Structure formats: structure tokens, C-alpha cells
Amino acid sequence: KAGVTQTPRYLIKTRGQQVTLSCSPISGHRSVSWYQQTPGQGLQFLFEYFSETQRNKGNFPGRFSGRQFSNSRSEMNVSTLELGDSALYLCASGTGAGANVLTFGAGSRLTVL
Amino acid sequence: AQTVTQSQPEMSVQEAETVTLSCTYDTSESDYYLFWYKQPPSRQMILVIRQEAYKQQNATENRFSVNFQKAAKSFSLKISDSQLGDAAMYFCAYTGANSKLTFGKGITLSVRP
Numbered sequence: 001k002a003g004v005t006q007t008p009r010y011l012i013k014t015r016g017q018q019v020t021l022s023c024s025p026i027s028g029h030r031s032v033s034w035y036q037q038t039p040g041q042g043l044q045f046l047f048e049y050f051s052e053t054q055r056n057k058g059n060f061p062g063r064f065s066g067r068q069f070s071n072s073r074s075e076m077n078v079s080t081l082e083l084g085d086s087a088l089y090l091c092a093s094g095t096g097a098g099a100n101v102l103t104f105g106a107g108s109r110l111t112v113l
Numbered sequence: 114a115q116t117v118t119q120s121q122p123e124m125s126v127q128e129a130e131t132v133t134l135s136c137t138y139d140t141s142e143s144d145y146y147l148f149w150y151k152q153p154p155s156r157q158m159i160l161v162i163r164q165e166a167y168k169q170q171n172a173t174e175n176r177f178s179v180n181f182q183k184a185a186k187s188f189s190l191k192i193s194d195s196q197l198g199d200a201a202m203y204f205c206a207y208t209g210a211n212s213k214l215t216f217g218k219g220i221t222l223s224v225r226p
Binding site for chain 1: 204
């Protein structure tokens with residue numbers, strides 16, 4: 001059973017640019033969540049999608065957005081990048097029900113110069 | 114809002130010994146789940162163990178067990194017979210009705226050969 005796949009694994013951008021990260025969940029999982037991990041702030045919840053609808057949203061500015069497709073794959077987009085957006089972005093998939101135990105991907109490491 | 118506190122930033126254990134990682138949380142919800150995740154240097158977040166709040170029995174997964182004290186809102190992880198491969202960052206996490214994970218700051222565990 002394939003795990004959660006995130007692409008790209010590493011990327012470097014400059015301030016002001018935008019970036020799109022992709023996440024393919026485990027087959028059969030309908031929930032996809034995104035987390036930002038930084039040394040200073042730790043792990044912070046960005047948003048969760050379930051059946052193509054945003055079900056939860058964290059406290060991030062509107063520059064951070066996401067979507068989910070009918071095949072449950074998800075993308076997150078960050079526009080007008082700032083230096084502080086440098087982070088490891090983790091995607092996790094789950095069934096979306098009950099404990100909704102999450103399985104994480106390996107992450108996308110974004111560096112903003 | 115729910116909070117998760119891991120007050121120890123680092124711990125060290127001798128190989129084959131037992132170590133306990135502490136975690137406290139705060140919530141007004143009655144139905145929730147608690148987790149311990151492991152993040153090795155590879156950055157892949159791995160679920161170690163989970164506990165349903167309504168279950169009085171402490172969860173156990175091989176060498177890993179928890180001490181869940183619901184009234185005290187405490188959720189510690191005990192690792193028995195520590196192995197070199199246990200060296201990683203460990204995160205305590207909470208999820209309730211809104212299905213998002215709230216993480217603690219994490220603790221870095223080193224294992225001495």
C-alpha cells in the first residue's frame with residue numbers, strides 16, 4: 001500500500017514568488033491535512049480538506065490556500081512568499097472519520113531567499 | 114482552545130534502558146484522542162501510539178506504552194529496552210471534535226550506546 005506522497009521534496013524560491021506543493025494521499029483516504037513545521041513555531045495546522053471541501057483552517061494569512069481534487073489529491077499554494085515561509089510543509093492523510101489517524105508524507109522543504 | 118505541553122526539550126537514555134517522555138494537555142472536550150509521533154532525522158513523521166480518551170486502559174505497542182491520566186490531563190510515553198533507532202524527536206499530539214492535530218513542541222531523545 002503506497003504511502004502519502006509529497007512533491008517536490010525540496011525547492012528554493014525568492015521573496016515575492018509563489019509556490020504550489022502537491023500531496024497524494026493513501027488510496028481510500030478522503031481527508032488531507034497540511035502542517036507547517038519551523039524550528040521557532042513548531043508544527044502548526046494549516047488546513048484540512050475532506051471530499052474536496054475545506055473542513056478546517058488554521059491561523060494563517062490568506063496567502064496560504066489549498067484545494068482538493070476529486071481523486072483526493074491536494075495542493076497547497078503560497079503566494080507572495082516571505083522569508084518566514086521557509087519551512088517543512090507536511091501533508092497527512094486520513095479516513096476523515098473517528099480518530100482520523102493521520103499518516104504523514106515525507107514533507108516538502110521550502111527555502112525562501 | 115486545546116494546548117499540548119512538552120516541558121522537556123531533550124532527554125538521553127542508555128541503550129536497553131527505559132525512558133519516559135512527559136506530556137500534559139488542556140481541553141474542555143470530553144471525547145478526544147492523544148498520540149505520540151516520532152520524527153527521525155529523515156523528517157518522516159511516524160505514529161508511535163494512540164490513546165482514546167474514553168478508554169481507561171493504557172495503550173501499548175510492543176516496547177512503547179503510555180500512562181494516561183485523564184483527570185490530571187497527563188499523557189506520558191514509556192519506551193522500554195531503548196534501541197539506537199529510537200533516537201528521534203517525539204511529539205505529543207491531541208485531536209478532538211475538529212479533527213485537527215495540536216502538537217507539543219517536541220522532545221529530542223538521544224540514545225547512548
